[in-house]
Amino acid sequence: MQSTAKFGNFLDFKPEHQPQALELDLPWCHPSDLARFDVIIIGAGPAGLRLAEQVSLYGVKVCCIDPEPLSLWPNNYGVWVYEFENIGLEDCFDRTWPKACVYIDDSKTKLLERCYGRVSRKKLKQKLVEGCVSNGVRFYKAKAFKIEHQEFESSVLCDDGKELKGSLIVDASGFVSTFIEYDKVRNYGFQVAYGILAEVDGHPFDLDQVVLMDWRDSHLENEPYLKVSNSKFPTFLYAMPFDSNLIFLEETCLVSRPALSNSEVEKRMVARLRHLGISVKRILEDERGLIPMGGPLPRIPQNVMATGGNSGVVHPATGYMMARTMVVSCDVAVAIVECLGSTRMIRGKQLYAKVWNTMWPIESRLMREFYSFGMETPLELDLNETKRFFDAFFALEPYYLHKFLSSSLSLEELVWLSMSLIKHASNRSRLDVLIKCPVPFAKMIANIIWEYIR
Numbered sequence: 001m002q003s004t005a006k007f008g009n010f011l012d013f014k015p016e017h018q019p020q021a022l023e024l025d026l027p028w029c030h031p032s033d034l035a036r037f038d039v040i041i042i043g044a045g046p047a048g049l050r051l052a053e054q055v056s057l058y059g060v061k062v063c064c065i066d067p068e069p070l071s072l073w074p075n076n077y078g079v080w081v082y083e084f085e086n087i088g089l090e091d092c093f094d095r096t097w098p099k100a101c102v103y104i105d106d107s108k109t110k111l112l113e114r115c116y117g118r119v120s121r122k123k124l125k126q127k128l129v130e131g132c133v134s135n136g137v138r139f140y141k142a143k144a145f146k147i148e149h150q151e152f153e154s155s156v157l158c159d160d161g162k163e164l165k166g167s168l169i170v171d172a173s174g175f176v177s178t179f180i181e182y183d184k185v186r187n188y189g190f191q192v193a194y195g196i197l198a199e200v201d202g203h204p205f206d207l208d209q210v211v212l213m214d215w216r217d218s219h220l221e222n223e224p225y226l227k228v229s230n231s232k233f234p235t236f237l238y239a240m241p242f243d244s245n246l247i248f249l250e251e252t253c254l255v256s257r258p259a260l261s262n263s264e265v266e267k268r269m270v271a272r273l274r275h276l277g278i279s280v281k282r283i284l285e286d287e288r289g290l291i292p293m294g295g296p297l298p299r300i301p302q303n304v305m306a307t308g309g310n311s312g313v314v315h316p317a318t319g320y321m322m323a324r325t326m327v328v329s330c331d332v333a334v335a336i337v338e339c340l341g342s343t344r345m346i347r348g349k350q351l352y353a354k355v356w357n358t359m360w361p362i363e364s365r366l367m368r369e370f371y372s373f374g375m376e377t378p379l380e381l382d383l384n385e386t387k388r389f390f391d392a393f394f395a396l397e398p399y400y401l402h403k404f405l406s407s408s409l410s411l412e413e414l415v416w417l418s419m420s421l422i423k424h425a426s427n428r429s430r431l432d433v434l435i436k437c438p439v440p441f442a443k444m445i446a447n448i449i450w451e452y453i454r
């Protein structure tokens with residue numbers, strides 16, 4: 001049993017809950033069967049399982065490889081509820097909140113009248129795995145380490161020495177992937193976060209609202225070193241209050257390059273909780289997030305298809321990916337079926353081009369350049385400038401704001417949003433962006449031109 005830490009050394013606490021693996025019988029693939037698959041998916045994370053479930057719906061033969069296909073995913077996922085409702089995943093939440101709020105500073109708070117939810121990793125994984133099982137997906141328990149290609153067939157070599165063959169290999173192994181190729185420098189920004197699901201004595205937050213961002217820094221008044229570093233590379237608090245004694249708290253650096261250190265983020269969290277009067281009694285779960293954001297897209301097309309964390313689908317300005325991946329997997333599945341379905345047999349280069357261009361049509365590539373500019377902007381801004389920026393950003397019309405956050409704006413809407421952002425910004429904020437961001441702006445324009453002409 002852990003002793004109560006009065007505002008401090010909870011960093012020494014060990015998380016008490018260990019995620020339990022799902023208890024399901026999986027249909028395993030036996031390499032001795034010499035089975036050949038239409039699609040082999042490497043990784044049973046959210047992206048891999050969603051694509052496996054979607055593509056197998058149409059009778060395509062799928063195998064999913066993962067060293068632990070039934071283990072529970074480690075991350076705490078949050079999404080806007082309507083994003084999951086639109087795709088039939090509304091039963092995959094642990095908890096939802098009717099509103100979200102953003103603290104700009106001690107005197108200004110923005111309220112977002114949109115329902116936000118904590119994804120139930122267990123329910124979502126169970127739903128996707130059950131879908132896979134009933135559609136005939138086979139699972140293979142191993143780590144993939146090499147992919148080889150022939151004209152119309154590829155092989156995945158696994159760490160147990162076995163080889164699986166398929167027409168299309170999809171890499172869904174997350175940010176650590178080594179199978180996807182790039183033809184530009186991978187100049188990512190990094191979101192860094194330290195989060196705890198904690199039992200606390202009490203907290204000041206409204207149980208009806210998730211705290212999307214708390215940019216207040218009054219907790220650093222007596223911490224001169226932290227105050228200076230926070231004003232240069234700011235972090236905010238993200239909080240999901242479950243009840244008056246149970247809360248998920250995450251100190252987050254929206255984006256940094258190079259990545260802000262974990263210890264810096266943890267120290268700021270300790271100072272913040274002390275100031276808020278939150279005393280941690282027990283830590284049930286914890287997470288340390290390092291999310292690569294922005295950077296170039298993988299080379300399009302290439303022989304291996306990517307989905308999830310390694311496919312460029314992470315929102316460059318927010319780090320969110322979950323809902324977008326669930327949606328885009330449906331389109332990619334249809335493209336795969338159009339090539340490999342029972343009546344047609346389009347394989348090799350034509351197949352690769354079709355699936356990559358379905359995931360990244362030209363409009364989405366252009367939009368991503370804009371979102372990446374949305375990532376480069378906070379990289380250049382200090383705390384006060386960041387506050388002014390988000391003050392204008394969260395004054396946008398909710399329709400456009402939410403579509404921006406869920407990467408679902410059309411190009412015209414994006415242009416409208418940019419004009420509106422300029423309109424809502426204070427003169428000071430316009431000046432901040434004008435002075436600090438001409439290089440990222442020029443790069444965005446150059447990349448847009450490059451996407452058009454190539």
Ligand SMILES: Cc1cc2nc3c(=O)[nH]c(=O)nc-3n(C[C@H](O)[C@H](O)[C@H](O)COP(=O)(O)OP(=O)(O)OC[C@H]3O[C@@H](n4cnc5c(N)ncnc54)[C@H](O)[C@@H]3O)c2cc1C
Nearest residue numbers: 043045046047077078143144173174289308309320321322
């Ligand atoms: C701490 C954290 C919090 C996040 N919170 C959110 C959030 O709130 N909302 C949101 O939208 N996004 C969030 N994200 C971003 C993103 O949604 C997650 O990173 C998500 O888990 C990515 O899913 P994925 O399926 O691409 O990869 P992963 O979840 O990383 O899954 C990859 C799978 O591949 C397997 N694998 C790896 N290598 C191999 C191999 N060689 N062979 C076979 N299998 C392999 C792994 O075992 C794993 O099962 C968060 C990310 C982090 C790190």
